[in-house]
Amino acid sequence: MHFWLQFIITIGIFALxxxxxxxxxxxxxxxxxxxxxxxxxIGYSIALLAALAAIYGGGFLLMGLIYKYLTT
Known part of the structure; x- marks a missing residue:
């Protein structure tokens, strides 16, 4: 995959x-x-931790899936 395409995908997902x-x-x-x-x-603390983990974990997972899809 071309470097600039990876760079644009990374910047876009990171911004979101x-x-x-x-x-x-x-x-x-x-x-x-x-x-x-x-x-x-306690409830809002757990919700904050879970929401941020879901956002960042989901973003990195999406980035990996897009990279894998584009290389195959």
Whole structure:
């Protein structure tokens, strides 16, 4: 696969992961800091961790699948 195609795919997916992660963090961190109960604090902490892991894990998985598809 051509280097520039890989570079463009990487930049595009990384930008989507960055934007999605930023706004997810901003939203869930606001909920977390305004939470009044221990259940809310723990729940929003787990939700924040899981959401960011899903965004970044899914982005890297998508990038790998696209690379594999384009090389075959």
């Amino acid at each position: 992961m960055l934007i999605g992660g930023f706004y997810t963090y901003k939203y869930l961190n606001n909920k977390l800091t305004s939470s009044n109960t221990w259940g809310g604090i």
